[in-house]
Amino acid sequence: xxxxxxxxxxxxxxxxxxxxxxxxxxxxxxxxxxxxxxxxxxxxxxxxxxxxxxxxxxxxxxxxxxxxxxxxxxxxxxxxxxxxxxxxxxxxxxxxxxxxxxxxxxxxxxxxxxxxxxxxxxxxxxxxxxxxxxxxxxxxxxxxxxxxxxxxxxxxxxxxxxxxxxxxxxxxxxxxxxxxxxxxxxxxxxxxxxxxxxxxxxxxxxxxxxxxxxxxxxxxxxxxxxxxxxxxxxxxxxxxxxxxxxxxxxxxxxxxxxxxxxxxxxxxxxxxxxxxxxxxxxxxxxxxxxxxxxxxxxxxxxxxxxxxxxxxxxxxxxxxxxxxxxxxxxxxxxxxxxxxxxxxxxxxxxxxxxxxxxxxxxxxxxxxxxxxxxxxxxxxxxxxxxxxxxxxxxxxxxxxxxxxxxxxxxxxxxxxxxxxxxxxxxxxxxxxxxxxxxxxxxxxxxxxxxxxxxxxxxxxxxxxxxxxxxxxxxxxxxxxxxxxxxxxxxxxxxxxxxxxxxxxxxxxxxxxxxxxxxxxxxxxxxxxxxxxxxxxxxxxxxxxxxxxxxxxxxxxxxxxxxxxxxxxxxxxxxxxxxxxxxxxxxxxxxxxxxxxxxxxxxxxxxxxxxxxxxxxxxxxxxxxxxxxxxxxxxxxxxxxxxxxxxxxxxxxxxxxxxxxxxxxxxxxxxxxxxxxxxxxxxxxxxxxxxxxxxxxxxxxxxxxxxxxxxxxxxxxxxxxxxxxxxxxxxxxxxxxxxxxxxxxxxxxxxxxxxxxxxxxxxxxxxxxxxxxxxxxxxxxxxxxxxxxxxxxxxxxxxxxxxxxxxxxxxxxxxxxxxxxxxxxxxxxxxxxxxxxxxxxxxxxxxxxxxxxxxxxxxxxxxxxxxxxxxxxxxxxxxxxxxxxxxxxxxxxxxxxxxxxxxxxxxxxxxxxxxx
Numbered sequence: 001x002x003x004x005x006x007x008x009x010x011x012x013x014x015x016x017x018x019x020x021x022x023x024x025x026x027x028x029x030x031x032x033x034x035x036x037x038x039x040x041x042x043x044x045x046x047x048x049x050x051x052x053x054x055x056x057x058x059x060x061x062x063x064x065x066x067x068x069x070x071x072x073x074x075x076x077x078x079x080x081x082x083x084x085x086x087x088x089x090x091x092x093x094x095x096x097x098x099x100x101x102x103x104x105x106x107x108x109x110x111x112x113x114x115x116x117x118x119x120x121x122x123x124x125x126x127x128x129x130x131x132x133x134x135x136x137x138x139x140x141x142x143x144x145x146x147x148x149x150x151x152x153x154x155x156x157x158x159x160x161x162x163x164x165x166x167x168x169x170x171x172x173x174x175x176x177x178x179x180x181x182x183x184x185x186x187x188x189x190x191x192x193x194x195x196x197x198x199x200x201x202x203x204x205x206x207x208x209x210x211x212x213x214x215x216x217x218x219x220x221x222x223x224x225x226x227x228x229x230x231x232x233x234x235x236x237x238x239x240x241x242x243x244x245x246x247x248x249x250x251x252x253x254x255x256x257x258x259x260x261x262x263x264x265x266x267x268x269x270x271x272x273x274x275x276x277x278x279x280x281x282x283x284x285x286x287x288x289x290x291x292x293x294x295x296x297x298x299x300x301x302x303x304x305x306x307x308x309x310x311x312x313x314x315x316x317x318x319x320x321x322x323x324x325x326x327x328x329x330x331x332x333x334x335x336x337x338x339x340x341x342x343x344x345x346x347x348x349x350x351x352x353x354x355x356x357x358x359x360x361x362x363x364x365x366x367x368x369x370x371x372x373x374x375x376x377x378x379x380x381x382x383x384x385x386x387x388x389x390x391x392x393x394x395x396x397x398x399x400x401x402x403x404x405x406x407x408x409x410x411x412x413x414x415x416x417x418x419x420x421x422x423x424x425x426x427x428x429x430x431x432x433x434x435x436x437x438x439x440x441x442x443x444x445x446x447x448x449x450x451x452x453x454x455x456x457x458x459x460x461x462x463x464x465x466x467x468x469x470x471x472x473x474x475x476x477x478x479x480x481x482x483x484x485x486x487x488x489x490x491x492x493x494x495x496x497x498x499x500x501x502x503x504x505x506x507x508x509x510x511x512x513x514x515x516x517x518x519x520x521x522x523x524x525x526x527x528x529x530x531x532x533x534x535x536x537x538x539x540x541x542x543x544x545x546x547x548x549x550x551x552x553x554x555x556x557x558x559x560x561x562x563x564x565x566x567x568x569x570x571x572x573x574x575x576x577x578x579x580x581x582x583x584x585x586x587x588x589x590x591x592x593x594x595x596x597x598x599x600x601x602x603x604x605x606x607x608x609x610x611x612x613x614x615x616x617x618x619x620x621x622x623x624x625x626x627x628x629x630x631x632x633x634x635x636x637x638x639x640x641x642x643x644x645x646x647x648x649x650x651x652x653x654x655x656x657x658x659x660x661x662x663x664x665x666x667x668x669x670x671x672x673x674x675x676x677x678x679x680x681x682x683x684x685x686x687x688x689x690x691x692x693x694x695x696x697x698x699x700x701x702x703x704x705x706x707x708x709x710x711x712x713x714x715x716x717x718x719x720x721x722x723x724x725x726x727x728x729x730x731x732x733x734x735x736x737x738x739x740x741x742x743x744x745x746x747x748x749x750x751x752x753x754x755x756x757x758x759x760x761x762x763x764x765x766x767x768x769x770x771x772x773x774x775x776x777x778x779x780x781x782x783x784x785x786x787x788x789x790x791x792x793x794x795x796x797x798x799x800x801x802x803x804x805x806x807x808x809x810x811x812x813x814x815x816x817x818x819x820x821x822x823x824x825x826x827x828x829x830x831x832x833x834x835x836x837x838x839x840x841x842x843x844x845x846x847x848x849x850x851x852x853x854x855x856x857x858x859x860x861x862x863x864x865x866x867x868x869x870x871x872x873x874x875x876x877x878x879x880x881x882x883x884x885x886x887x888x889x890x891x892x893x894x895x896x897x898x899x900x901x902x903x904x905x906x907x908x909x910x911x912x913x914x915x
Contacts, residue, residue, distance in 0.1 A: 032200060033122065033123055033124065034108075034123075034197045034200045034201065035054060035056050035200070035201075035204065035253040036054060036122075036250045036253055037054075037119055037122045037123050038054065038055040038056070038107070038108050038113065038123070038197065038201070039052035039053065039054060039055055039107075039113070039116065039119055040052075040053050040054065040055040040057070040058035040059075040104055040107055041053040041058065041240075041242070041247065042116050042119070043247065050118060050119060051247060052116070052119060052247065053247040053248060054248060054249070054250070054252070054253055055104065055107050055108060055201065056201055056204055056205075056253060056256065057248040057252055057253065057256075057259055057263075058104060058239070058240075058245075059101040059102065059103075059104060059105065059201070059205060060101060060205075060208065060256060060259055060260045060263055061239040061240075061245045061263050061267075062100060062101060062103060062104070062232075062235050062236050062238075062239035062240070063097040063098070063100050063101035063205075063209070063235070063239075063260065064239065064260055064263040064264040064266070064267045065234075065235040065236075065238040065239035065267045065270065066096065066097060066100040066231060066232070066234075066235035066239075067093075067097055067264055067267065068238075068264060068267035068268050068270075068271055069231065069234060069235060069238070069267075069271065069276070070093075070096070070231075071278075072271065072276065072277065072278040072279060073279055073345060073453075074279050074280070074343040074344070074345050074453070075343060076342060076343030076344070076345075076453060076483065077279075077343075077345060077452075077453050080227070080452075080453065080483050081096065081227060081228075081231075084215075084217065084220065084224040084227065084228065085215035085216070085217055086215055086216035086217040087215060087216060091211075091212055091213075092215075094209040094210055094211035094212070095209075095211045095215065096228075096231075097209050098205050098206065098209045098211055099145070099162055099166055099228075099232075100166065100231065100232050100235055101205050101209075102141055102144075102145045102163075102166055102202070102205070103138065103141055103166045103167075103169050103232050103236055104137065104138070104141060104236075105140070105141040105144055105145060105198060105201060105202070106136075106137040106138060106139065106140025106141035106142070106143075106144060106167075107137045107140075107141075108194070108197055108198045108201055109135075109137065109140050109188060109189045109190055109194060109198075110125075110127045110128055110131040110187075110188070110189070110190045110194060111131050111132045111133050111135040111137070111140070111185075111187070111188035111189070112133075112135070112137045112140075114127060114131045114133060115133060125190065125193045125194055125197060126190070126191055126193050126194075127190070128186060128187040128190065128191075130187060131187055131188065132185055132187040132188035135182060135185075135188045136170065136174070136182075138166075138167050138168065138169055138170045139167055139174040139178065139179060139182055140182065140188070140189065141163075141166060141167050142163045142164055142166065142167025142168075142174060142179065143163070143167075143179055143182060143183040144198050145159075145162075145163040145166060145167070146159045146160050146162075146163035146164075148199075148202050149162060149163065152214055153214045154214050154215065155217075155218045155219070157218060157219040157220075158215060158217055158218055158219050158220060161219060161220040161224075161225055161793075162220065162228065164225070164795075165220070165225050165228040165229040165232065165445075166228070166229070166232050168229055168445070169229070169232045169233045169236050171233075171442030171443045171799070172442060172799045173795045174795060175795045175796050176795055176796075204256060207256070207257075208256050208257055208260055221481075221787065221788070222478075222481070222785065222786070222787040222788070222792035222793070223452075223478070223481040223482050223787050225445075225792070225793075226445045226448045226449060226452075226478075226482070227449055227452060227482070229445040229446075229449075230445045230446045230447075230448060230449020230450070230452075231449060233443055233445070233446045234423060234446060234449065237420070238267065238270050238271070238274075239263075239267070241270065244266060244267075244269065244270035244273065245263065245266060245270070273414075274412055274413075274414035274415070275376060275378045275410060275412035275414070275415070276378070276412075276414075276423070276425075277375055277376060277378075277425075278375075279345035279346065279425065280375075281336075281339045281340045281343075282335075282336060282339060282347075282368060282371045282377075283336045283339075283340065283371055284340065286337075286340065287336070288305075289301050289302065289305060289333055292332075292333060292336065292371075293329055293333075297326075298325060298326045298535045299532050299533040299534065299535055300319065300321045300325050300326060300327065300330050300517060300532050300534075300535075301326050301329060301330040301333060303519060303530070303532040304317075304319070304330045304331075304333060304334050304337075304519065305333060305337065307519050307521065307530060308334055308337045308338065308341075309337075311338070311341070311521065311523070312523075313342075313523060313524065314338075314342055314344075314480060314483055314484060314485040315480070315485060315486075315505075315521055315522055315523040315524075316476060316480070316485075316486040316487075316488060316501060316504065316505065316521070316522035316523075317334060317485070317486070317487045317488070317519065317520070317521055317522075318487075318488045318490070318493075318498070318501060318519065318520040318521075318522065319331065319487065319488065319489050319490075319519055320490055320491070320493055320516055320517055320518050320519075320520070320740075321491065321517040321532070321534065321736070322491055322517065322534060322538065322675065322735060322736035322739060323491045323671075323672065323674075323675025323676075323679070323735075324538060324675060324679050324680075325491075325517070325534065325535060325538060325736075326535075327459075327489045327491075328360070328363060328459070328489070329367075331349075331457045331459075331487045331489060332364075332367050334455075334487050335347050335455040335457070335487070336371075338455050338485040339455055342453075342483070342485060343453070344453055344454050344455050344484070344485060345425065345453050345454055346424070346425040346426055346427075346454045346455070347364075347368075347425075347426050347427070347454060347455045347456075347457070348422065348426075348427045348428070348429070348434065348451060348454060348455075348456050348457070349364055349427070349428045349429075349456075349457045349459065350429065350430065350431040350433070350434045350456065350457065350458045350459070351428070351429070351430055351431065351459050351460065351652060352430070352431060352459070352460050352463040352464065352651070352652075353430065353648065353652075354383045354384065354385050354430060355624055355648050355652070355653060356459070356460065356651060356652030356653065357381065357382075357383050357428055357429050357430055358381075358389055358624070359628070359652055359653050359654065360428050360459065360652065361379075361381050361389065361391060361392060361428040362391055364379065364426065364428050365379055365391065365395070365409060368409060368426055369408075369409045375408075376408045376409070376410055377408070377409045377410070377425060377426060378409075378410055378411065378412045378415060378424045378425050378426060379395065379409050379410075379411055379424070379425075379426040379427065379428070380411055380412075380415050380416065380421050380424040380426070380427045380428075380429070381411070381427075381428055381429060382418075382421045382422070382427055382428070382429025382430065382433040383429050383430045383432075383433070384852075385617050385621070385852075386416075387846070387849065387850060388617055388618060388621040388850060389621075392411060395409065395410060395411040396410075396411040396413065396416070412424065418802070419442075419443050419446060419447070420446075421433065421450075422434075422437070422446075422447045422450030422451055423446070423449075423450045424450075431458065431464070431468070431472070431816070432816040432817070433447075434451065434456065434458075434475060435468070435471050435472065435475060435816040436802070436814065436816065437450075437451055437475065437478070438471070438474055438475050438478055438783045438784050439471075439782060439783060439784065439800065439814035439815075439816070440783075440784055440797050440798065440799055440800050440814060441799065441800055441801070441802055441814045442799055444784065448478065448482070451479060451482070451484060452479075452482035452483060452484060453482065453483045453484060454484050454485075455484065455485045455486075455487065456479055456484055456485075456486050456487070457486075457487045457488075457489065458472070458486070458487070458488050458489065459489045459652060460489065460490065460651045460652055461488050461489065461490050461493065461497070462490045462491075462492050462493050462494070462497070462668050462672075463651065465775060465817075465818070466772040466775040466776050466779075467775035467776070467778055467779045467815075467817065467818045468779075468816060468817050468818075469497070469500075470775070470776045470779035470780065471779050471782065471783060471816065473500055473501070473503075473504055474779070474783045474786070476501070476504045477504055477786060477787055477788070478787050480504075480505070480524075481787035481788065482787075488501070491671065491672065491675060491736075491739065492667075492668035492669075492671045492672060492739060492743050493668075493743070494668070494743055494744070494747035494748075495513075495744050495747065495748055496747060496748075498513075498520065501520075501522055502522060502527050504522065505522045505523060505524050505525065505526070505527070506524070506525055507522060507523075507524075507525055507526055507527040508527060509527055509529075510527070510529055513529060514529035514530055514531040515531045515740070516531075516736065516739060516740030517531070517532050517533075517534050517736060518530060518531050518532060519532060534736050537681075538736075539734075539735070539736070539737070540677070540678060540690055540734075540735045541689065541690070541732050541733070541734050541735075542674055542677060542689075542690040542691070542692050542732060542733040542734075542735060543689050543690065543691050543692070543731065543732055544692055544693075544694065544727065544730055544731055544732060544733060545557075545691065545692070545693045545694070546693075546694055546697035546698035546728065547661070547693050547694060547695045547696070547697065547698055548695065548696070548698050548699065549663070549664075549695050549696040549703045549709060550695075551572075551577055551580050551581045551584060552584065553695065554570055554572070554581055554661050554695055555581060555584045555585065557661050557693050558570060558642055558659070558661055561659050561687065561691060561693070562640050562642070562658070562659060562686070564686045565638075565639055565640045565686045566637075566640060566641075566658040566659060566685065566686035566687060567631055567635075567637055567641050567642075567643075567656065567657045567658045567659070568640075568641070568642045568643070568657060568658065568659040568660070568661070569631075569642075569643050569645065569649065569655070569657040569659070569660045569661070569662075569673075569676060570642065570643070570644045570645070570660075570661045570662075571645055571646070571647075571649060571650065571660060571661075571662045571663065571673050572644070572645075572646060572662075572663045572695075573646070573647070573663040573665060573709070573710075573711050573714050573715075574646065574709075574710055574711075574714065575612045575613065575614045575646055575906070576710075576909075577663070577709075578610060578612045578644050578645065578646050579610070579612075579905045579906070579908060581644050582608065582610045582644050582904070582905065583905070585600070585602065585606075585608050586602055586603070587600070588600035588601045588602040588603065588606075588608070589601045590903075590904075591607060591609070591626075593622045593623075593625065593626050594622055596618070596619050596622040596623075597619075597903045597904055598610075598622055598623050598626040599623075599626070600904065604640075605639050605640070606639070606640045606641070606642065607630075607639065607640070607641045607642070608642050608644065609623065609626060609627060609630065609641070609642070609643045609644065610623070610644050610645075610904065610905065610906070611623045611624065611627050611643060611644070611645040611646075611648060611649060612645060612646040612648060612906060613646065613648055613853075613854075614853060614855070614906045614907045615853065615906040615907070616827055616850075616851035616852065616853050616901075616906075617850055617851060617852050617853060618850040618851055619851075619906070620853075624648075624653075627643055627645070627649065627653070627655065628653065628654070628655070630643075631643055631655045631656060631657065632654055632655060632656065633654060633656060633679075633680045635656075637682075643655075643657075647669075649676075650669060650672055650673060651672050654679070655676050655679070656676065656678070656679040656680045657676050657677055657678075657679075658677075658678070658685050658686055658687045658690075658691075659677075659687060659691050659693070660673055660674065660676060660677055660691070660692050660693070661693040661695065662692065662693070662694055662695065663694075663695050663696060663711065664694055664695065664696035664697055664702075664711065664720060664723065664724060665711075665715060665720070665723070666715050666716070666719045666720065666723055666746070667719075667722075667723045667726060667727070667742050667743055667745075667746040667747075668743050668746075668747075669715075670692075670694070670723065670727070671733075671735070671739055671742065671743070673692075674690075674692050674733060674735060675735070677690040677691075677692060678690045692733065694727065696709070696711070696724070697724060697727055697728055701756065701757065702720070702721060702724040702757070705717050705720055716764070716768040716771075716772075717764035717767070717768065718761055718764035718765045718768050719746060719747070719768070721753065721757060721760065721761050721764060722745075722746045722749070722751040722753065722761075723746055725751050725752065725753050725754070725757070726742065726745060726746060726751045775818055778818065782814070782815065784797070800812060800813055800814040801813050801814065802814065805881060806823060806824065806865075806869055806881050806882070806883065819856065820856040820858070820861075821856065821861050822854050822855060822856040822861060823854070823855055823856075823860065823861050823864045823865065823883050824852050824853070824854050824855075824881060824882045824883065825852070825853060825854075825855055825860070825864060825882065825883050825884070825885040826848050826849065826851050826852055826879065826882045826883070826884055826885060827851050827853075827885045827887055827901050828848070828884050828885060828886050828887060829887055829891075830887070830888065830889055832844075832848070834884060834886060835872070836870035836871070836872060836873075836884070837870075837871070837872055838872050839872040839873070839875050839876055840872075840876070840879070842878075845876045845878045845879050846878055848878075848879065849878040849879060849882070852882055853907065855907065857899075857909060859896065860893075860896070860899060863895050863896065864883040864885075865883075867883065867884075867895070868883075869881070869882065869883060870884060885901075887900075887901055898910040898911040
């Protein structure tokens with residue numbers, strides 16, 4: 001054999017055996033300076049004492065965290081992840097752990113290591129004369145990992161996207177030109193000896209995890225990318241916590257396999273500590289509806305169980321049924337069935353408002369705590385006013401243990417951070433939190449990973465405009481692609497929305513739709529409908545009565561029809577009208593709840609309550625709680641009580657009235673409001689029949705929806721006109737029989753409109769269609785792209801700010817809803833001791849934050865933004881996104897005395913503002 005052939009064979013053997021040789025060297029204690037002195041974290045608290053966490057150990061910490069997370073996931077999650085690489089889980093797992101470990105590989109470069117010169121001096125690696133320190137080490141990880149994977153015979157596209165998913169673990173992706181410049185920057189990456197150092201780290205990891213053949217897949221889909229990116233960030237957050245993963249040392253580098261195994265145990269302890277426990281079905285055995293809820297099911301609830309029995313893949317279930325029919329309990333029961341069938345790992349319930357979220361949180365807590373789960377469950381409330389929810393705060397402090405069922409529910413502190421909240425197993429919040437998963441904000445992929453393989457319930461889906469509704473449709477596509485099941489609830493959905501849902505699954509509605517109430521199942525390429533019988537005991541005939549639009553007529557109607565007592569609701573379209581109506585009633589004795597004014601008692605004993613969105617948050621919460629206590633199912637119904645409210649009382653709150661006087665609104669919302677009439681069975685009522693009085697419906701023609709009513713600024717004028725034409729000739733509403741036909745006639749433009757209104761209607765249609773087209777177009781440009789094509793893979797899209805960051809132009813903010821620019825203000829009274837140059841101590845800052853409210857009046861927004869957030873407040877996590885609203889002794893704003901805060905009325909604008 002020739003010498004050259006011997007050398008060739010020797011080098012081939014060396015190439016194959018090198019990882020094993022290196023592994024033996026490490027095990028035998030021959031550890032290089034690369035493993036010893038390349039650092040990931042440092043501690044300079046003790047001067048002169050160099051303490052660091054070796055980089056290779058940190059990489060293994062995060063891999064151990066990922067392994068612990070995946071071990072606690074349902075089998076369905078691991079199977080879905082294995083499919084990313086096109087191999088069984090046993091073969092995919094080593095690759096996943098190695099890849100996640102490489103998230104901080106880029107710290108092995110002079111641009112990062114030179115940040116600690118004292119330790120850098122111990123390395124013999126050659127450093128650039130002037131290293132580039134303004135680099136993103138995660139992007140270095142991305143570039144190096146992609147090159148290494150290609151060298152392991154990975155397909156180019158797969159290697160690039162996998163490395164990209166790992167490299168964005170700090171919240172944003174590298175633009176292609178940024179990555180190209182970085183990988184050519186020797187001042188940042190170093191010369192060949194630094195390349196060898198990174199290679200040594202990779203080979204050390206390879207030795208620990210021992211992955212086998214390269215994946216069979218050629219690329220990553222959008223959902224694949226989001227799952228890998230989300231897992232990497234989650235694992236990094238766990239593995240970077242020094243309380244759970246204290247520093248190692250050079251001795252630990254001599255046994256990397258042993259280090260990984262010890263840290264794997266530590267990762268389990270970390271997950272236990274935050275309450276992220278093994279994901280298993282809430283109810284592992286099939287139970288009947290009455291076993292779950294302890295009452296006999298209504299027809300809808302019974303039908304859901306039968307309908308879902310034939311579902312073969314995660315799909316979208318739409319429930320359309322009347323108000324009060326038990327859709328929420330049916331959805332909860334559906335969650336149990338879907339979770340058991342598909343291995344879903346939790347539940348998120350999305351609501352249109354904070355108030356509806358609060359109400360649903362209590363119901364969800366009751367539901368999951370009664371299921372008898374033999375382990376602790378985590379339930380989070382996700383919206384901007386969780387500090388005001390007493391149930392949630394109690395859950396954070398002590399949890400709830402149900403002695404009868406054996407279950408324990410807590411709200412783990414770790415999950416209360418806004419980026420982590422969707423990682424909790426169970427959650428209730430606003431739809432905005434769900435929509436942020438598909439908007440280009442930092443770490444949106446972590447949020448999306450949190451909703452993957454879950455059941456997601458969206459309530460009141462008719463409540464969204466064309467912008468938010470379009471975003472919701474895009475989100476549904478992503479959820480299905482990520483293996484989640486979706487349940488949608490509505491009482492008053494338009495046919496066009498059902499058609500849009502069919503487009504989500506690339507299906508079509510039946511030519512002849514099933515009658516209302518109905519269930520619709522949207523599966524890939526298939527749509528199935530079934531009619532269900534409404535509960536006959538809930539059928540109601542509601543008498544209609546028309547009224548002029550002025551608030552004096554509303555007051556008169558309330559007093560006339562409640563002459564013998566009873567519970568009345570005046571639901572108006574603007575805060576201004578609510579305040580004006582409240583002021584029409586005489587002054588009375590204050591009604592107080594927990595030290596806060598919530599209404600007044602007139603001299604004849606009548607109690608008047610006011611509830612709208614322009615109260616400081618703490619005041620508003622007291623008024624919401626009072627409304628639920630007085631007008632809820634178990635409220636004391638003696639005497640005459642009237643609630644004056646805006647749309648905050650329109651849906652999801654369990655309120656029951658004898659009489660409703662409402663402003664004219666789109667037909668679906670009129671029907672929603674009517675659903676608060678005679679909601680619960682009573683032994684007797686002061687009225688002989690449910691009565692709905694509609695302001696603005698009387699007369700020979702509809703009122704002007706502009707100034708001073710401003711209804712046209714709230715709703716589409718053409719929809720209001722068609723609703724007016726439809727209802728003016730009706731004397732009764734039969735619920736639920738007429739719901740579907742009435743909604744369809746308005747939104748499918750089937751209402752007969754008088755000739756005298758045709759020109760006004762045409763102008764309104766042109767204006768409304770144009771605005772809708774613009775909103776849909778904005779939504780289509782706002783989200784991250786579709787999951788099933790290449791549109792998601794746009795690294796040049798950039799990152800936008802969350803909506804709670806003040807002072808930014810709307811184009812720089814990821815918006816879940818459109819509307820006039822707004823600011824969050826904190827009312828400050830003369831005795832508060834406000835000093836814009838001094839940060840308030842924590843408890844004062846917390847007390848102030850509980851007063852926050854969102855204002856959109858142009859003059860207020862303009863002045864607040866010009867004034868800016870005080871520098872001292874920017875240091876407070878509770879106040880940094882808020883503006884001070886300094887008030888004088890009379891409660892008037894110092895910058896504009898026409899703006900005042902009133903104990904009874906909330907924030908009042910004494911002068912009108914032009915639209």
